[in-house]
Amino acid sequence: MAHGKGNSNEKIVYVGDSRIRKPHPDKPAPPDYTAFPGKSEAFIPNFLLKEWMAGVVVLVGFLTLTIAEPAPLGYPANPLNGAFIPMPDWYFLFIYQLLKYPYTSENYIVLGTIGIPAIMFGALFLAPFLDTGKERRFYRRPIAASLMFVTLIASVYLTWVSWHHYTKELEANGTIPEHIEREMKSEEQIAEGKGRYIYGKEKIPALVEPEDEAFSVTMKAQCIACHGTELQGQVGPMLAGIGDTLSHDEIKEIITNGKGDGMPSFKGTLSDDEIDKVATWLAKQKVAAE
Amino acid sequence: MFKGMYNWIDERLDVTPMWRDIADHEVPEHVNPAHHFSAFVYCFGGLTFFITVIQILSGMFLTMYYVPDIINAYYSVDYLQHQVAFGVIVRGMHHWGASLVIVMMFLHTLRVFFTGSYKAPREMNWIVGMLIFFVMLGLGFTGYLLPWDNKAYFATKVGMEIAGSVPWIGGYIKELLAGGTIVGAQTLTRFFAIHVFFLPGVLLTLLAAHFFMIRKQGISGPL
Numbered sequence: 001m002a003h004g005k006g007n008s009n010e011k012i013v014y015v016g017d018s019r020i021r022k023p024h025p026d027k028p029a030p031p032d033y034t035a036f037p038g039k040s041e042a043f044i045p046n047f048l049l050k051e052w053m054a055g056v057v058v059l060v061g062f063l064t065l066t067i068a069e070p071a072p073l074g075y076p077a078n079p080l081n082g083a084f085i086p087m088p089d090w091y092f093l094f095i096y097q098l099l100k101y102p103y104t105s106e107n108y109i110v111l112g113t114i115g116i117p118a119i120m121f122g123a124l125f126l127a128p129f130l131d132t133g134k135e136r137r138f139y140r141r142p143i144a145a146s147l148m149f150v151t152l153i154a155s156v157y158l159t160w161v162s163w164h165h166y167t168k169e170l171e172a173n174g175t176i177p178e179h180i181e182r183e184m185k186s187e188e189q190i191a192e193g194k195g196r197y198i199y200g201k202e203k204i205p206a207l208v209e210p211e212d213e214a215f216s217v218t219m220k221a222q223c224i225a226c227h228g229t230e231l232q233g234q235v236g237p238m239l240a241g242i243g244d245t246l247s248h249d250e251i252k253e254i255i256t257n258g259k260g261d262g263m264p265s266f267k268g269t270l271s272d273d274e275i276d277k278v279a280t281w282l283a284k285q286k287v288a289a290e
Numbered sequence: 291m292f293k294g295m296y297n298w299i300d301e302r303l304d305v306t307p308m309w310r311d312i313a314d315h316e317v318p319e320h321v322n323p324a325h326h327f328s329a330f331v332y333c334f335g336g337l338t339f340f341i342t343v344i345q346i347l348s349g350m351f352l353t354m355y356y357v358p359d360i361i362n363a364y365y366s367v368d369y370l371q372h373q374v375a376f377g378v379i380v381r382g383m384h385h386w387g388a389s390l391v392i393v394m395m396f397l398h399t400l401r402v403f404f405t406g407s408y409k410a411p412r413e414m415n416w417i418v419g420m421l422i423f424f425v426m427l428g429l430g431f432t433g434y435l436l437p438w439d440n441k442a443y444f445a446t447k448v449g450m451e452i453a454g455s456v457p458w459i460g461g462y463i464k465e466l467l468a469g470g471t472i473v474g475a476q477t478l479t480r481f482f483a484i485h486v487f488f489l490p491g492v493l494l495t496l497l498a499a500h501f502f503m504i505r506k507q508g509i510s511g512p513l
Contacts, residue, residue: 036511038319047317050324054333055340062341062383062390070378071385073371076364077443079473086444089434091392091427099452109455125420127403128413136406137513148403178440198368 074178075199085169094155097162120151204232205241205287214281218274222266231285236262243286252279311505320512332509334398339497341391346490348384356436358482360475363438388430395426407510415503422496425489432485438478446481447473 041047088096095117099105104112123130131144138145170177176184185197207215207230219231226236233239242251255275258265266275300306319325321332355370355377357363370377399419402408408416435446450473454464469476 036318036320039322039325040316040318041322042313043315043317044313047322050322051333051336054323054330055337058337058340058390058394062344062386065386066379066382069382069386071371071381072441073364073367073437074439074441077360077438077440079443081440081444084440084444086448087441088445088448089430090389091430092449096448110457113452113455114457121420125417128408128410128416131406131409134409136409136510138404138406141406145404148400152400196372198365201365 072177072179074182083173083175085166085173085175087166090159090163093162094158097158097165123147204230204238205285207231207240208243208284208286209281212281214274214277218270218278219281222270223278226262239282239285241285241287243283246283248279248283251282252276255279315505318509318512321509331397331401334394334401338391338394338398341387341394342493342497344383345387345391348380348387349486351380352384353486358436358479360438360478363436363478367437388433391426392430395423399423405510405513412503412507412510415500415507418496418500418503422493422500425493425496429485429489429493432481432489435478435481436485443473446477 098116099109099112101112102108104116127144131141133141135141169175182197182199189195189197210216223236223239224231226234227239228234228236231239246254252275254263255266255270255278257267270278296305321329323330323333352370355366355374357366367381371381372378402416402419431446431449435442450464450468453467454460456463465471467477467480468474469480
């Protein structure tokens with residue numbers, strides 16, 4: 001066939017092949033590049049190999065980044081987390097920042113979400129119909145080129161300001177981004193030989209003597225609301241295994257007088273005898289040697 | 291032997307004209323970085339496609355381990371990143387590739403704009419290119435939620451609020467995207483389906499149209 005270079009004993013002969021077009025005076029002929037000056041070459045393999053050189057440069061940079069910086073992962077989504085600073089991916093920051101200005105937010109939010117983006121993206125979308133001149137060089141198309149330059153500078157500026165605000169806010173709150181904190185905790189735990197840190201999958205030590213009256217009666221009435229039904233920690237810290245870090249007297253002191261903003265004083269709510277029993281039982285909560 | 295196989299297929303299907311369309315067409319000198327170093331700016335489109343292929347391949351491997359469910363999504367990502375062989379590389383490529391594909395597409399758009407290559411008769415290809423741009427942003431937005439960590443969750447919530455502020459239809463858009471009134475279990479499965487099936491399907495169709503038009507019209511001439 002086409003491949004067989006004038007080979008006349010082909011088995012099939014195509015007649016009226018739709019792919020062979022007759023030249024039409026009104027329609028432009030598909031270009032061959034004999035009209036362009038210089039050395040043309042075949043797409044595959046000649047040109048593609050040269051383009052692949054550019055591809056290799058990008059690929060090496062890309063893989064270096066991938067190996068040097070593992071993809072970030074924070075802590076599991078918690079819809080009740082009120083303190084989290086929301087942040088979209090970097091290529092949405094320009095529009096995120098745009099919506100923070102007085103005339104593009106609150107009562108004027110429609111201008112921010114629809115108005116300005118519709119004009120910008122609409123103009124970009126319809127660029128071939130707005131910029132209809134024959135001239136292709138950008139320095140001979142001052143209006144189109146300068147509009148594009150201004151938009152570029154504005155987008156870069158908005159992205160930068162958004163990121164700047166975010167880093168300032170992190171600093172002001174003393175917040176470490178979760179994906180970084182998670183990496184740090186993991187490294188710490190691995191250094192201690194405990195295995196990698198997985199949020200929500202910490203090992204909860206088994207309770208010692210769970211049938212003791214101090215737990216089954218007293219603590220179930222008062223403590224589990226904050227410290228969790230198995231003392232695994234909830235609003236308050238985990239108490240399972242507390243005996244490893246605090247002594248009987250220290251625990252007694254905390255129950256009697258409270259601690260920080262969260263832990264109330266139980267003096268008066270519980271009798272001295274009850275507090276002593278609870279503290280004695282908690283002091284026994286040590287992680288069993290494995 | 292290959293020639294024999296080729297001839298056998300060619301006799302039956304007449305593949306030579308197809309091969310000529312795909313491979314054996316001329317590429318002019320002014321876009322060839324081997325002749326003019328500055329012609330590397332003409333590579334950005336091809337590089338966008340290259341990164342897109344990487345995204346599709348790495349994404350296919352990620353779905354082998356990823357579970358689109360609010361209890362397990364986070365832990366499946368944690369698992370595939372830390373326990374699965376080369377998981378950290380595959381997820382890293384997909385994560386950074388998402389940014390890189392935006393960068394490349396952006397540079398390609400600027401090249402086309404500043405060389406005036408969108409002018410007649412190539413207006414339709416510019417429109418298709420812009421549609422690809424929006425599909426890519428959609429892929430970025432839906433993919434961002436999938437690890438189901440706090441960053442993903444709250445960014446999506448903000449995105450939903452922005453969608454909800456559109457006059458009249460905002461509430462409907464929001465509910466359609468979220469699959470309900472809150473960002474939750476339905477949102478995650480919905481975003482997964484959009485990210486893995488709907489948008490890639492649209493993207494491949496648009497890319498086919500993009501490439502078909504380039505072949506039909508040829509590369510725009512030197513400035």
